Amino acid sequence: MLRIKYSQDLLNDLMRYFNPAFIRRMLHSLAVPPSRYYLRVNTLRISREELIARLRRYGLKVFPDEVLKDAVYIRVNNVPQEVPVSKYTIVADKHAAESVMMGANLYIPGIVKFDKDISPGDYVTIIDPKGNVVAWGRAVVGSDEIRSKQKGIAVKVMISRYRVVSLRDLDEYKKGLFYAQSYPAILTSHLLDPSSDDIVVDMCASPGGKATHLAQLMGNKGIIYAFDKSQGKIERLKENVIRLGIKCIKPIVHDSRYLHIDYPWLKADKVLLDPPCSALGVRPKLYEEKTLSDVLALAEYQKQFLKAAYAILKRDGILVYSTCTMTPHENEYVVKYAVRNLGFKLLSQNIFVGSYGIPINGIDHELLQRFFPHLHDTPGYFIALLRKS
Structure with a gap:
């Protein structure tokens, strides 16, 4: 079994807040998927009961x-399988390899390196950049097409280290009846609790999981300005908006750190901020290379988004701040900055199923919600709810 390691400086920093046994269990859990694979039901198109019945017809548990009344889950066998080794090898980037490890097919954009003489129909082994074997399958295209094409399936995965059914092939997926999303991510949108006449801003919206959920909670009414900084990210968001039948989202390419400057007219009732973070809580992961200096730089980056969020919120407007990481620098200390330096006020969360935040001076840690992989069987995650005062 893989054992996830953090850099020594990052481990030393985490040991200021957690004991070594806690950290060991946490790292062990990061190498395997949760036992529940969550889907958010698109209640704009189907009821939860009907979706469950339809998926069970495929033999899914x-x-x-x-x-959460719009969430369902599929049981996952998180015991790793043996993966065959073939004559041909393809190296996938870390992100693609972690998806393939769970049974997803390998797409051409995720390929880093490949053998020269692969032909369609050949069996290939997929590895990550560190050489870890993640899956085995049949090539859909050959080496020449991998080299010349920019999109499409490269390998149909047949055996992966862990196995979740390939839901993207189902009619229910294509018809936009569900969205695969982690439990804490689904919870995040519920905590923001938007109404149908709200003006909502999702500051870092791609690929659109939370933005489309907010639209669902708003009954596809109101307006959601969904920002992200690159055209590619916005195109990915648009694909999900179309698939899920969302009408109230306005996707915009822009760096959200400057919304208050470049969109001075924008005043929101509610803002969702899930900024770029170290993603140390994402699971299952193959390896981790981020250091403490990366974490500290990201924390400063996240504060820039908070400044803009405060400026675009109406008086008494609500902000939910979330990350998929576990460092206090990107979580509790960023929230402390929001309270002490910007004037936000922490609020209680009406759905609380995780753990309290880490106690630090200056904020009430019992108003913060954390998820730990080894305690809650979820990704590592953090949520804070704040009001502009």
Whole structure:
């Protein structure tokens, strides 16, 4: 089994807040997927009960979540499988390899390196940049097409280290009846609790999971300005908006750190900020290379988004701040900055199923919600709810 390692400076910093046994269990959990694979039901198109019934016809073990009424989950066998080794090898980038490890097909944009003489129909082994074997399958295209094309399936995965059914092939996926999303991410939008006449801003919206969920909670009414900084990210968001049948989202290419400057007219009732972070809580992961200096730089970056969020919110407007990481620098200390330096006020969260935040001076850690992979069987995650005062 893989064992995830953090850099020594990052480990030393985390040991200021967690004991070594806690960290060991946490790192062990990051190498395997949660036992529940969550889907958000698109209640604009189907009821939860009907979606469960339709998915069960494929033999899937699908269950309703106990707390979130628009969430279902599929049981995952998180015991790793043996993966065959073939004559031909393809190297996938880290992000693609971590998806393929769960049974997703390998797409051409995720390929880093490949053998020269692969032909369609050949069996290939897929590895990550560190040489870890993640999957085995049949090539859909040959080496020449991999080299010349920019998109499309390269390998149909047949055996992966972990196995979740390839949901993208189902009619229910194509018809936009669900969106695959982690449990804490689904919870995040519920905590913002938008109404149908709200003006909402999602500051870092791609690929659109939270923005489309907010639209669903708003009954496809109101307006959601969904920003991201690159055209490619916005195109990915648009694909999900179209697939899910969302009408109230306005996708915009822009760096959200400057919304208050470049969109001075923009005043929001509610803002969702899930900024770029170190992603140390994402699971399953193959390896981790970020250092403490990366984390500290990201924390300063995140504060820039908070400044803009405060400026574009109406008086008494609500902000939800979330990350998929576990460092206090990107979580509790960023929230402390928002409270002390910007004037936000922390609010209680009406759905609380995780753990309290880390105690630090200056903020009430019991108003913060954390998820730890080894305690909650989820990705590592952090949520804060704040009001502009």
